Amino acid sequence: EIGKSIENSKEEINIVGSIEKIDINKIYMDYLKKKFKNLEGDGIRVAVDSGNGCAGVIVPNLLKELGFNVIELFSEPDGRFPNHHPDPTKIETLKILRETVVKNKIHVGFAYDGDVDRIGVVDEKGIIIPGDIIGLILAEDIISKYPKGVKVIGEVKNSDVFFTHIRKIGGIPIMWKTGHSLIKKKMKEEDALLAAEMSGHIFIRDDYFGFDDAIYTTLRFLKIVKDLIKKGEKLSKRVSKFLKNYSTPEIRIELPKEDIKLEIVEKFKRQFEELFGNEVVEKIMIDGVRLSLKNGWILLRSSNTQPVLVLRGEAESKEKLDYYMNKLKTWVFKEIENYTN
Incomplete structure (x- = not known):
């Protein structure tokens, strides 16, 4: 529409334009480092499987600069995805990450899809944490910060545990249709602070913009992992209480x-x-x-x-x-x- 309005305009354009080059990666990383300035890695061991997607450009270096001890897997962007398909929900996709976590005694491992709007997480035992349980662990942290009930949206495929536990800890769970565009619209309607899908789309509006940014989700999750380590608790123990059903x-x-x-x-x-x-x-x-x-x-x-x-x-x-x-x-x-x- 802008192009057509310019083409159809009868006014003569005689202004000389300019081009400004901006390093958007640096701006984004600086923003996150400032936002998480108190999240010091303290040598916490993290494995990052970027799956030859966009995550490799940002995540490993960002975590290193925050003080985490990072083992990288497939950080070089390559649209042919030569090592595995970049789907963080598939067991076969996470095979190498899981093995790496266990072999190197890593505290937590992360995987991403190609454009970094979906996240996968494995605990220190190499156990895959489903997308809804990733959301539930984040929900515990967010709900604890507010005196009144926080609305949390989960898709219709999410576990019963997701909805019952959120209600148990004082939140307001809302079940909704599958699909990240539908979830985002519902978040806005309900003024919800968090939403989670099985697919690994996690939407956080608590101190953020409410879209599915898997890099931001990584940092929020690492804050929780660090707090657990400080208390002498393993991530696997926190996860296990949500995985009792079949x-x-x-x-x-x-x-x-x-x-x-x-x-x-x-x-x-x-x-x-x-x-x-x-x-x-x-x-x-x-x-x-x-x-x-x-x-x-x-x-x-x-x-x-x-x-x-x-x-x-x-x-x-x-x-x-x-x-x-x-x-x-x-x-x-x-x-x-x-x-x-």
Whole structure:
């Protein structure tokens, strides 16, 4: 629009413009170093897997300048991603980081996606911390700073532990639709200070701008890790109290046609009571169908961008989880077969 207004303008432009070169990386790093001037690394050992993405330009040097002892993995930006795909939620992506953390007795390890808006974290035992639990650990810190209930948003795929623990410690949990643009909009509507997705998108409005900046999230998380170390507590101990239930990862089922995903979800809305009967405690329809059950929960939703159905579940025992998920998957595959025959 600006270009068109200039082209269509009848006024003669006779002003000579100028070009100013700005080192935006330095400005950004200086901003964060000033903001976290009291976050001294004190030799805390950190592993950073930049996955040959943009994180390698900033994160390793920033942490070193703050006094952390950093082991770097794949810091050189390379759009071919020769070492592994830069997805911090995938177990195979985090294999080398996990091994590095355990072998070198690292306190915490971080991984990033290509454009550094998603984060992955592993504790000192090499255990992967899911995105919602990363958010929950940050929520504990943020909620403790405010006398009144802090609103925290979690996507519909997040663990029950995310919502129940936030409520337990005085926060106000809000479940919302999957998708970082939808989450950001909801944060603004609710005036929430934090939001977290399973995918590793973490949005912090407490003393920040509220967008998913994984580098800023790293520094906030390191502050918590440092406080734990001071108290003689390991990160793994903090994480373990949130990982007592059994859960599935995000299960993605590709469909032969785009248009059937919504039809299948709508049909499940009509039939879930036949399938789960008096096991159903609550139904949540904000994004697909999430059923709270007597011993856990299940989710069926359609992908926002692909011909894919997304399933997830959680239960108090592996037996219950298998029972719930087998029942759900059997129903889904039968429906897909009906649409393809």
